[in-house]
Amino acid sequence: MQDLIEYIAKSLVDDPEQVVVRAHERDKSVRFELTVGEDDMGRVIGRGGRVANATRALLRVAAARSGVRATLDII
């Protein structure tokens, strides 16, 4: 799951080195926090949050495969 978010974010930003994904696990759920460089925020969020929502949709599949629930915040 974490590598999925990392792969998508690093592929879309101009500065992959600033991409950081942190995972906070609690019981059967994981909350991911994605941070990117300030100038790259738009690339991982997208117009109307479209990129973020598409990423979340793919994260849901990855989470289901691992039998957990996962959420993604971009901060």
Added chain:
Amino acid sequence: MSDLRTKLEVIAPSVEEALAKGAAELGLPEEAFDVEVLDSGSKGLFGLGSRQVRVRLTVRGQKREARDDAPDAEPPSPEDDEETLRVSHDTVSKLLEHMGLKADVQARWGEISTHSGIRPLLVDIRGKDLSILIGRRGETLTALQYVARLIVGKELRKPLALVIDIEGYRARREQQLRRLAQRLAHQTIERGRTMSLEPMPANERRIIHIELRDHPQVYTESVGERDLRKVTIIPRES
């Protein structure tokens, strides 16, 4: 190259929807367009007298102007074509791998669309238990295609009409929607009043519009906003 459309004017309730409509029309990702708002519309009062927005979309990277009579640009080299296939294949494979899915991925060039003059790149995903990857109304598939388009477009530095299908889902769904359109058109005529379909995404609404485009007795319109936007089938005045 006159049939290669690089500019498009779209009228819709909002700029976002105009962009989505244009992108669906030409089969390109939304990022492929420069947007120029010609008329920003007005909300009106309580929905009365509201005016829709009008935007002009220009496909980016199409420097050739309409009046430019210079010879057509060189067609892409076979090496470029190969690279595009490879990058598309690898991107989708990596996404699936990171999602914990095992599947067979194949990339190939599709037929040039007579409508848009654009040649789509088709990626077929085959394997067991992939319904989770299609999702409700194909929403997960749409998300996968969107992310893959963005990544491939960024790597190749050009927009690409990348279309992903999973176990022939798109073709099946299209057949289903076309049958549905014909059945409801029939009911519309019988009952002599407007019928509406369930809300559906832009690419599915487009299939309905196209299916009934030349129907002598009914015409179609999309109504509603965002997730609730749906096609209505309306009897023509006889």
